[in-house]
Amino acid sequence: AELEAAATKGEPRALTHLGDMLVRGDGVPKDEARGLALLERAARQGQGGAAFRLGMLLTHGEGGAARDPARALAYFRAAAAAGEAEAFFNLGAAHANGTGVRRNYAEALGWLIVARERGVHAEAERQLREQIKAYPRWIETGERRAREIAAEFKDRAPADFLPPAAPL
Helix, strand or coil: CHHHHHHHCCCHHHHHHHHHHHHHCCCCCCCHHHHHHHHHHHHHCCCHHHHHHHHHHHHHCCCCCCCCHHHHHHHHHHHHHCCCHHHHHHHHHHHHHCCCCCCCHHHHHHHHHHHHHCCCCHHHHHHHHHHCCCCHHHHHHHHHHHHHHHHHHCCCCHHHHCCCCCCC
């Protein structure tokens, strides 16, 4: 009841938590449509956890969200802008695998470097460096890109990176 009341008042963390519970049917009757709407509302208020969750749901086409890996990247960028370390890894992995975006190992390395700097999946960066060691220019570009990524988020709100509102 307290969570519902806080979400009704528009409290972003409550929207995130209740939205996730509704999508999963965790302790409440499953209501994916409402859960997605609450997560979207929270993401637009700058909640990185909500943006990250929506990115995951869109990546896999789960929880009532249509599979849309390209759109998921925008949610991961918003989550990264909010400080969600795992979002940096997901962006790097997407670029390395060509999921929702054209494969680009240098771009992937940049995101994976930032993820490692934030304490997430250091092994992924090492593995990618090993994979592309024959292409020093890609490594140089990735290292430069890692420095640029932080500047992209400076003075911008997480919601600035979200795609236009549309049905999920």
